[in-house]
Amino acid sequence: MDFVSVVLLSHSNEIVRGLEKLLRQVQSEVALAIAGGTDEGEIGTDVFQVKHAIESVYSKKGVIILFDLGSALLNAEMAIEMLDNQENIVICDAPLVEGAFAAIIESGCGSSLEEVKAAAEGAKQVNKL
Amino acid sequence: MLFTVNELKSWFIYLNEVIQSKKSYLTDLDQAIGDGDHGLNLARGFHEVTKKLESKEYTDVGALLKDTGMVLLSKVGGASGPLYGSAFLKAATVLQGKESATPTELTSALEAGLDAIKARGKANLTDKTMIDVWEPVLEFLKESGDEVNWDEGSRLAEEKMNATKDLEARKGRAAYLGKRSIGHIDPGATSSYYLFSTLFDVAKGVNK
Numbered sequence: 001m002d003f004v005s006v007v008l009l010s011h012s013n014e015i016v017r018g019l020e021k022l023l024r025q026v027q028s029e030v031a032l033a034i035a036g037g038t039d040e041g042e043i044g045t046d047v048f049q050v051k052h053a054i055e056s057v058y059s060k061k062g063v064i065i066l067f068d069l070g071s072a073l074l075n076a077e078m079a080i081e082m083l084d085n086q087e088n089i090v091i092c093d094a095p096l097v098e099g100a101f102a103a104i105i106e107s108g109c110g111s112s113l114e115e116v117k118a119a120a121e122g123a124k125q126v127n128k129l
Numbered sequence: 130m131l132f133t134v135n136e137l138k139s140w141f142i143y144l145n146e147v148i149q150s151k152k153s154y155l156t157d158l159d160q161a162i163g164d165g166d167h168g169l170n171l172a173r174g175f176h177e178v179t180k181k182l183e184s185k186e187y188t189d190v191g192a193l194l195k196d197t198g199m200v201l202l203s204k205v206g207g208a209s210g211p212l213y214g215s216a217f218l219k220a221a222t223v224l225q226g227k228e229s230a231t232p233t234e235l236t237s238a239l240e241a242g243l244d245a246i247k248a249r250g251k252a253n254l255t256d257k258t259m260i261d262v263w264e265p266v267l268e269f270l271k272e273s274g275d276e277v278n279w280d281e282g283s284r285l286a287e288e289k290m291n292a293t294k295d296l297e298a299r300k301g302r303a304a305y306l307g308k309r310s311i312g313h314i315d316p317g318a319t320s321s322y323y324l325f326s327t328l329f330d331v332a333k334g335v336n337k
Contacts, residue, residue, distance in 0.1 A: 038206040042169075043166065043206070044166065044170065044205070044206025044210075047202055047214075048202075048203055069164075070208055070302060071210070071301075074250070078215070078249070
């Protein structure tokens with residue numbers, strides 16, 4: 001089965017490494033890549049790392065990107081612009097942890113890019129208490 | 130006067146010196162309303178820019194600006210990387226293949242840079258960002274054409290930087306603070322002031 005791939009983007013490498021482990025407990029088939037921290041291991045995001053992460057899991061069915069804070073979004077947008085094929089790479093307006101959880105489970109069901117994006121963004125509305 | 134690769138190189142070397150010396154000040158400004166990395170990020174970025182520019186011979190001012198943009202994109206880390214990076218990459222396309230630029234031509238290039246900053250950051254005037262310095266300074270440069278009073282440009286940039294103190298942040302990490310961002314000068318506006326004042330100082334030196 002084809003899956004929508006997931007890219008996790010954070011200012012902190014540890015955050016996305018930890019999140020990847022968490023997600024792998026529930027889903028091991030969906031292609032998942034992470035980009036976190038700068039190329040020198042500092043806090044920040046690196047457009048080339050994001051681009052590389054997208055390329056490494058690129059799927060015709062689509063790639064969904066989840067990010068933590070503002071400037072990660074700028075670099076995600078730039079990375080997509082640098083890639084030739086733009087139409088099936090989308091950025092999600094979702095909380096990183098909950099959104100990524102919802103996304104990878106939805107993707108594992110073989111859902112479309114739109115469905116995976118909707119699932120991730122739906123995590124915004126979930127009450128935790 | 131003309132801006133050749135020598136003037137632009139001097140600009141970035143001088144800008145790097147200023148950024149390095151103001152590193153902690155920029156960090157302090159950013160700690161007040163952001164995430165406290167602006168000084169370190171820019172210091173790292175512009176250090177790498179000067180290393181790159183000093184290691185290479187250029188004849189094309191567009192190529193020099195393109196390298197500057199690429200280094201900032203890859204080395205800065207925070208929001209200012211993609212913002213300044215996009216600005217210089219866009220400016221580079223305007224001056225591509227040129228051995229020098231008149232003040233008017235450089236202004237056009239920097240205007241394209243401002244458009245890139247606005248498109249990338251989705252911010253506008255009075256959002257308490259670097260745009261609050263860029264936009265009025267470019268307005269001034271456009272009106273000046275090739276006859277620029279560089280000191281007046283620097284004064285204007287400084288005044289606009291200081292004016293961000295009274296604004297409420299609507300973009301970036303500072304926007305989370307809302308009204309509490311009032312009373313602090315914006316770090317991005319401050320680094321943009323350094324960017325323009327160093328350029329204008331270099332331009333003045335050339336005029337002599």
